[in-house]
Amino acid sequence: MITQPGFLASEFPPGVESFDYKSLIPSLDGTMWGPAFTKLTLLVWLAVAIVIVFFLVTYRNPTIVPNKKQWLAESVYGVVRNNIATDIIGPQGVRFAPYLATIFVFVFVTNLWSIVPFAQISPNSHLAFPVVLAVLTWLLYIALGVKKHGFFGYLKHSTVPAGVPGWVLPLLVPIEFISNLILRPVTLSVRLFANMFAGHMILLVFTLGGVALWNAESVWLKPAALGSWAFAIVMTLFELFILSLQAYVFTLLSATYFQSSIAEEH
Structure with missing residues (x-):
């Protein structure tokens, strides 16, 4: 009936198989290197290139009165610096703005692939890619805390809330340790x-469901196919909102973690 990677019609309905892609570069022996470079890998590298080229081109020759390209780059950076970094972390947040702006733009671009024709999937729909981004934030979060408070001081800072009665600590400390140091990434x-x-699954269901209904033997199902495609358009617009929101939330939470590491009290 419907789906395999790339929105191609097949005998299978949408499922986890829709997220499996073959290597774009087959290996010589059939086992090594081939699976390492799939369509998702290509999309990630393209996203990296887009982010780098965007900032290089838009900020190549900065002027006091910015042109349109420079204004665009400064607006993106300014939103992250002013509305996330300094609002959440405080004046110290300015030094984290480059990292947070990079994370925001990169997550946004990799998310945006989910609604780009012929790409039609975000690398972040595979758990490995968000894990790498989360681990980067987590390592910086831990490093900031250790630098600020010392190793053992940071352990106490992260696991022992101020003003809590001592008899509660045996229960509270393990919970705080797992919550703040293990589960955050x-x-x-x-x-x-x-x-x-x-x-991605929702777009698959409506888009390829429409294909299945249109190709059905009964002519009465064709109007339902048009309805399914209409919903696909609506959900694409909704997905644009969600992918933008997720880039913002990921950046916002990263800033929140940094703030908790350098704060004086837990």
């Missing part, structure tokens, strides 16, 4: 992954 990555995975 998990929740950060799973949130992004789950939203992009679900978005």
Whole structure:
């Protein structure tokens, strides 16, 4: 009936198989290197190139009175610096603005592939890619805390809330340790992954469901196919909102983690 990677019609309905892609570069022995470079890998590298070229081109010759390209780059950076970095972290947040702006733009571009024709999938719908981004934020989050408070001081800072009665600590400390030091990269990555995975599945269902209904033997199902495609257009617009929101949320949470690391009290 419908789907395999790339929105191609097949005998299978939408499922996890829709996220499996063959290597674009077959290996010589049939086992090595081939699976390492799939369509998703290509989309990630293209996203990296787009982000780099965007900032290089738009900010190549900066002027006091910015032109349209420079204004665009400064607007993107300014939103992250002013509305996320300094609002969440405070004046110290300015030094984290380059990292946060890069994360925001990169997640946005990789998410945007989900609605670009012929790409039609976000690399973040595979858990491995959000995990890498979350681990980068988590490592910086831990490093900032250790630098600010020292190793053991940071452990205490992260696991022992101020003003809590001592008899509660045996129960509270393990919970705080798991929540603040173990689960943060998990929740950060799973949130992004789950939203992009679900978005891709919804678009598959409506788009390829319309194809299946249109190709059905009964002529009475063709109007339903048009309705399915109409919903696909609506959900594409909704997906644009969701993918933008997820880029913002990922950046916002990263800033929140950094703030908690350098704060004086837990």
